[in-house]
Amino acid sequence: MKKTVLVTGGCGFIGANFVRLLLETRPDWQIINLDKLTYAGNLLSLEDISDQENYHFVKGDICDKGLLEKLFADHQIDTVVHFAAESHVDRSITGPAEFIQTNIVGTFTLLESAKKQWLDNGSGGTELCRFLHVSTDEVYGSLGATGLFTEETNYDPRSPYSASKASSDHLVRAYFHTYDLPILITNCSNNYGPYQFPEKLIPLVLNNGLQGKELPVYGDGGNVRDWLYVRDHCEAIALVVEQGVVGESYNIGGHNEMNNLQVVELLCAMLDEKVGMLPSGEPRTSLITFVNDRLGHDRRYAIDADKIDQQLGWTPKLTFEQGIDKTVDWYLANRVWMDSVMDGSYRKYYEKMYG
């Protein structure tokens, strides 16, 4: 079915992968990508598709009410897939203000604009409208050695990042219960894959490992995350947009728990095999450095993704072994992308293109 989709944060890691998925698999959807181009937004991640007819980029802030109202009205947007956020936990610990602004105020502003266009303006029914809010498993807090997060797990966010995402989830749900805004929420585990900013564990280790730099492991390296290949996450989101039940939340996960030290050691072994040992002849595990733990570091996340499997028939297509192999190969083949992020030149691309 034809749709006009406002993708927020489409120049970030998951958003860029999602835009690519839509262009490949839903060619009749019109895509408006609204992105503020913070440090995490990278137009180079979409450079090769930027002139496609059904793709349109707008530089702007989800907190800008006037801009949002204009976009909704001008493009007759019927679907929102909301990725835009401050996403890095460590940054939320040292500077939470941006997280409150974008993740809470920005989501509120987007909800208000969708409500105005779809409900208040009486533009003719919302059966086909959908507002999908992309959220995280971190809203559920931290698990002990056993157990899984289900959609019924109580919220217990513990970092400024997860608290801001939990707030936005509550607002999104409130707009459904109060105003009947047709919302959906997805709560996903840790993603990895192409175009991820190298502040996150996997691309950071790949980048440092290739350059022979230290590989920082927080605390004892025993914190557990449930890793999912980004394309699988994007396919789940597209499916929820199309077939999810309005008002519902869906957990998305990789059925793939690993502790951080296991992940880092695996990446070291893969790089040693694919590009050879360090110039000193040592394996890359020699670069592993245990550093001070993250404040309030959540010990373990693990997702029960039964609901989306049973109700919508989604399971990840790739095993971790397949996904991580593709990912390492992608970073090796795309050193130019990584180098432009590391030397800051990716910031200049926008000025060159758009003045």
Ligand code: NAD
């Ligand atoms: P990211 O940090 O890579 O990208 C965020 C994007 O949002 C950037 O392009 C940035 O420029 C844009 N942005 C930030 N503030 C904005 C604003 N005020 N207005 C418009 N655009 C703005 O993030 P990501 O890892 O791709 O995550 C995307 C979403 O998915 C986030 O909402 C995050 O909470 C959620 N999520 C991420 C993961 C993960 O593992 N990365 C897992 C589950 C959920």
Ligand code: DAU
């Ligand atoms: O669970 C979903 C979340 O996953 C998303 O909501 C967040 O947006 C996303 O950033 C990610 O959060 P994490 O904090 O889990 O991801 P990060 O890559 O920052 O860290 C993964 C684990 O690795 C975590 O336990 C901290 C640890 N770590 C991280 C870095 C950057 C290290 O040990 N060393 C590091 O240098």
